[in-house]
Amino acid sequence: MTVARGSAAYIIAARRTPVAPRGGALAHLQADELAAPVLKQLLKDGELAPGSVDHVILGNALYAGGNPARLAALRAGLPVGVPAMTIDTQCCSGLDAIALAARMIEAGAADCILAGGTESFSRAPVRMHRPAARNSEPLPYDRPAFAPPPFADPDLTDAAARLARDRKIPATAQADFAVASHTKAMKAKESRMATLVACSAEVVEDDFTRRLALKTAMRAPVLAGSGGCELTAATIACEADAAAAVLLVSDKMRKRAGASGLKIIAAKTGGCDPADPALAPIGVARSLFADLDETAAGFDSIELMEAYAAQAMVTIAELGLDTDAVNRDGGALARGHPIGASGAILVTQLFEQLARTSGNAGKSGKRRGLALIAAAGGLGSGMAVEAGNS
Numbered sequence: 071m072t073v074a075r076g077s078a079a080y081i082i083a084a085r086r087t088p089v090a091p092r093g094g095a096l097a098h099l100q101a102d103e104l105a106a107p108v109l110k111q112l113l114k115d116g117e118l119a120p121g122s123v124d125h126v127i128l129g130n131a132l133y134a135g136g137n138p139a140r141l142a143a144l145r146a147g148l149p150v151g152v153p154a155m156t157i158d159t160q161c162c163s164g165l166d167a168i169a170l171a172a173r174m175i176e177a178g179a180a181d182c183i184l185a186g187g188t189e190s191f192s193r194a195p196v197r198m199h200r201p202a203a204r205n206s207e208p209l210p211y212d213r214p215a216f217a218p219p220p221f222a223d224p225d226l227t228d229a230a231a232r233l234a235r236d237r238k239i240p241a242t243a244q245a246d247f248a249v250a251s252h253t254k255a256m257k258a259k260e261s262r263m264a265t266l267v268a269c270s271a272e273v274v275e276d277d278f279t280r281r282l283a284l285k286t287a288m289r290a291p292v293l294a295g296s297g298g299c300e301l302t303a304a305t306i307a308c309e310a311d312a313a314a315a316v317l318l319v320s321d322k323m324r325k326r327a328g329a330s331g332l333k334i335i336a337a338k339t340g341g342c343d344p345a346d347p348a349l350a351p352i353g354v355a356r357s358l359f360a361d362l363d364e365t366a367a368g369f370d371s372i373e374l375m376e377a378y379a380a381q382a383m384v385t386i387a388e389l390g391l392d393t394d395a396v397n398r399d400g401g402a403l404a405r406g407h408p409i410g411a412s413g414a415i416l417v418t419q420l421f422e423q424l425a426r427t428s429g430n431a432g433k434s435g436k437r438r439g440l441a442l443i444a445a446a447g448g449l450g451s452g453m454a455v456e457a458g459n460s
Contacts, residue, residue: 129163165413186315255400310406
């Protein structure tokens, strides 16, 4: 699906919490408790009254019911009349929530929306299937099905391990990639502080990021794969807790506020064979490039989800991405993967980078950013943004 062109949607503020590993410093907070301070801060950044918000849309993947977006909106002090919805497209949820908000603004259905994603791996409900027969015991399960028979529905780590084996991506190369992610994230620590919203006194920055040496990465436990292409604890993003969101407004409201921000110039979702979920963003990206009459070289900053080093490496190779433009401030391997929030974190990263740096312009003559993410079931999402006022 493609975002319809109409009244342009602009991101004029972007914030996120620090990312903390599952069971870590943010483990005492529910998903809505993580999101509420982010929403509050966005209103302060935009100098908007809570009553200016037309809608709140948040992605969430692990809560299996309820409406965390509504809870977060009320916790943030938004008026009770402001509607809120939670969407679930697994890892794509946060990015898809922002795309949905853009579609509403472009259609003239709203002028101001808070959108993003939130996830607490630590507080996610314990899942059980209700028994079909009376007097039978409920059956616990780790995850729902992402594709029905006769489609393949592999464990995502197993699918990534098969991808690494099929593409012959050595464990050493994957470890190198993870080390580079941590190195970039360490360098960006100070500049990133301007984007973070502390929701706990115990954690004010991404606390998984560290000075990772290749020797250490190679000693990490093997979690899947074999034959020299193994996936390890260093090359798989850790399960994590976090929230991220953006403040989206119409062009009319942006001009009234005297803001610049990022214009959403395209957003797409797509699918591929559920057996190879990591490949979905590749087709999405190619479709975006065609729609924009642009190439990968035309994007100053590219935020690519690093759920697995092998997955990110294949996407970079298939699309011919410039590694210097990809995840300039480090990726999920260096911070963690809060499923429903991860796509929104990519957009907050783009906002920070394009707001503070100058770089190569594409055919449009303007600086552009690209966010790409894959999800279980063979889904992929992408978003292109452009810095400037026009």
